[in-house]
Each structure stands twice: as structure tokens, then as C-alpha cells.
Amino acid sequence: MEYFPEIQKIRYEGPKTKNPFAFRHYNPDEVVEGKTMREHLRFAAPYWHCMRNELADPFGQGTALMPWDDGTTSVDNALKRVDVFFEFLDKTGIDFYCFHDRDIAPELNDLAASNAALEKVVAKLGEAQKATGKKLLWGTACLFTHPRYAQGAGTSPYAEVFAYAAAQVKAAIDATHVLGGEGYTFWGGREGYATLLNTDMKRELDHLARLLHMAVDYKKAIGFEGQFYIEPKPREPTTHQYDSDAAACLNFLREYGLLEHFKLNIETNHATLAGHSMRHELTVAANANALGSIDANRGDLLLGWDTDQFPTDLYGTVDVMLIVLGMGGFTTGGLNFDAKRRRESHEPEDLFHAHIGGMDAFARGLKIAAAIRADGRFEAFVRKRYRSFDSGLGAKIEKGEVGLKELSEAALAGGEPKIPSGRQEMLENLLNDFL
Ligand code: XUL
Ligand code: CO
Numbered sequence: 005m006e007y008f009p010e011i012q013k014i015r016y017e018g019p020k021t022k023n024p025f026a027f028r029h030y031n032p033d034e035v036v037e038g039k040t041m042r043e044h045l046r047f048a049a050p051y052w053h054c055m056r057n058e059l060a061d062p063f064g065q066g067t068a069l070m071p072w073d074d075g076t077t078s079v080d081n082a083l084k085r086v087d088v089f090f091e092f093l094d095k096t097g098i099d100f101y102c103f104h105d106r107d108i109a110p111e112l113n114d115l116a117a118s119n120a121a122l123e124k125v126v127a128k129l130g131e132a133q134k135a136t137g138k139k140l141l142w143g144t145a146c147l148f149t150h151p152r153y154a155q156g157a158g159t160s161p162y163a164e165v166f167a168y169a170a171a172q173v174k175a176a177i178d179a180t181h182v183l184g185g186e187g188y189t190f191w192g193g194r195e196g197y198a199t200l201l202n203t204d205m206k207r208e209l210d211h212l213a214r215l216l217h218m219a220v221d222y223k224k225a226i227g228f229e230g231q232f233y234i235e236p237k238p239r240e241p242t243t244h245q246y247d248s249d250a251a252a253c254l255n256f257l258r259e260y261g262l263l264e265h266f267k268l269n270i271e272t273n274h275a276t277l278a279g280h281s282m283r284h285e286l287t288v289a290a291n292a293n294a295l296g297s298i299d300a301n302r303g304d305l306l307l308g309w310d311t312d313q314f315p316t317d318l319y320g321t322v323d324v325m326l327i328v329l330g331m332g333g334f335t336t337g338g339l340n341f342d343a344k345r346r347r348e349s350h351e352p353e354d355l356f357h358a359h360i361g362g363m364d365a366f367a368r369g370l371k372i373a374a375a376i377r378a379d380g381r382f383e384a385f386v387r388k389r390y391r392s393f394d395s396g397l398g399a400k401i402e403k404g405e406v407g408l409k410e411l412s413e414a415a416l417a418g419g420e421p422k423i424p425s426g427r428q429e430m431l432e433n434l435l436n437d438f439l
Pocket of ligand 2 (some may be wrong): 342
């Protein structure tokens, strides 16, 4: 049974092709900086957006055509979706995928039934991985859709809800472990508050940390070696989310003794919602040696929601790839397209156009970032800008060999400092030379 019969395997045809079902830039085996594109980019498709997103918005119902889906919560329907999804992965040449427990399997009447359904689908996913060589980048638990989590999961004021969330995390880690997942993500969709009038923030944060410590203990107990990630996001659906940005996540992890067990999964649209650029968030994470993985999408600045659009902006993909190459590449992480089609793009073939575009944009980002690094002018400019700290007084400041008294003497003797230009416009022009 073929679910996308009109679509052939997507191949690299080069920048001149007029075929919309071909890659112009993503050439999986092409070598850049000593590794193939496929090894650098580690593309992943999210099960939730590809298979489950009906493309509703706050004003209208879903539009997505999914002729393979009977619309029920049956396990058979869930099992069928696995075939559809793996055909999609095969035809796009995407090597990895990510899931939430409730995307792949239905939530049924009680936890035992939901766990049993999950196990059945996981078994089928395992077979599909074996047959195709596709791999799981990360798994996660959906702790934000069901009404029981309306007031939080790990930060719920109700212990029974906390326990239910913990049970779901356990089952989702088990599933990820069985499938050889390279990571496991915690995105706290409802781990925040709508109003402080009813909220004990300190207690909620303590509880969230407790849940994460339990997960670390459980991971060790079962021998799961995948990387744990936290995914920052400032709001939506909550008014204020505790994991609001990379800096807040790092502080939380440090405060609760969790930093050695977690890295960050940084998402472009979450960065912009937090009032940061993606490059800012990636830099904060990488500086702390905690950049693990990336949810590669983009927002729409005119809408200001978490629109989860496909990444087609080359400035954006260049920024991302500069940081990724700069840290020596991904280890367990990759580029997960946490992105959905627009509501107007409701036909199955749009799934392909969307991913082809994202993959090509990142392939170009990779090639351009590599060219920028080989050229070396940006690096040389930045190095030169800070060179007064390489020797003399600056070196003593960096080494902690002088204090306010010595620096006061130096400033009195040195007079008014003369500072060179930051050359922003020249550097922006230089960047455009590479695009
Ligand atoms: C929500 C979001 C999630 C996480 C996984 O904004 O990004 O899909 O990536 O729970
Ligand atoms: Co995400």
C-alpha cells in the first residue's frame, strides 16, 4: 500500500532544476567541512505536525486532508499512521523523527489502556525503524493537551496530577529507550501560570525539579543513555512559562543540581517569542556547553504567535549553522522541523514542499556558514575587536591580576580612551556577500 502514490523519492537535482519535488541544495552525501550534509544536519520530522496536525487555528477547524486516517482513536488507525509516516520519511530522505506519546498512540479511557496502546504502536515503530534504518532523535510525553493538565503537570497544585504526569513520563522514556532514541525532551507546555493570585511559584518550581530528578534516576535505573533536553518557551499556552528562555532554563537547572544531566533543545519560534533572536538563544546555550538539539522552524513577526512555520529564511539558517559548526556539530541532537504547513496548504503534497524547502534552506545555511568560516573575516574582526585584552592591562584584567585600585591608577594616567568603530553596516554588507 502506497499513501503518496504521486510522489517519488525526492532527489538532489541541483540549483537549476525546475522540479518542485527535488532538492536544489540538499545533497545528502556532499561533503562540507569534512562531513556529509546528512551527518551535519541530522534532519528529523515531528510526528505531531506531520501525522496529527489537522491545521486548525483559533478561528477555524482543521483543513488537512489525510485520506489514510479514519478519524478514530483506534489503535489500528494509529498503527496505520506508522506506515504513512515511514513512507513520508523514506520519500523525503529524512533520517530521524521525534514524537510525543499521545501523537503516536491514543489516550484511552484509563492509563493502563493508554500504556498498552503505546506499547503496541512502539513495537510497530521499532519494526519500521529496522526495515528502513530511520532513527528516533527524541521522544517526549504530551503533558499539556488533556484537561487534567490544565493547571500544570509537574507544576500542578494537585499531587494526583503530578503522579499521572510522572507515570506518563516513565512510559514515554521506556518507549524512547526501546526505540533506541538518542534523546528525550521535556517541554513544559503547562509548566507555568495564568495568574500569580493562585500560584505558589517556589513550590511549583521545586516540584518540577523533583520530577526531573526522578527522570534522571529512572534513566540510570533502566540504562537509558540518551540525552535529556529542556526546551525553553516563554508563554503559550501559559501566560508565563517557567522555562522561559535559555538563560532561565540554565539557571533553573543549575539551582536544582540538574545541569550535568540536561542540555537545551532550542526552537527558533520560541526564541523570538521570548524577545530574542535564535542566534542569541543558541549562543547562550552553546556558551554553557548545553546546546543539545534544535527545533528548526520560524515564527511570523506580524502574527506574533507560535506559528511553527517552516524555516525558509536564509539569514536564519546561516545563523543556526554558524553556531552548530562553531560547537563542532551535533552529537545526539539534530534539526527537528517542529513546523507545520499553513492552514491554506491542506493537501498531502504540501507536506513534501514544506520539508523540501526547509531542508534546502538548511543545506544552503550550512554551505554559506562553511564559506564564512573558511573566509575568516568575521572571526578576524571579532578577535581584533577584543585584542586589547590579549596583552598588557587587558590580559591582567582577564587573569584577575588587577583590582579597582590598579585600574583607577591606569585610567588616571591613560586619559580618555579612544575607541574604534563597531562597523555594523560594513559587517552586514559582508554577510550579504556570502548570501
Ligand atoms: C510546542 C513545542 C513542542 C515541543 C515538544 O511549542 O515546541 O512541540 O517541541 O513538546
Ligand atoms: Co518544539
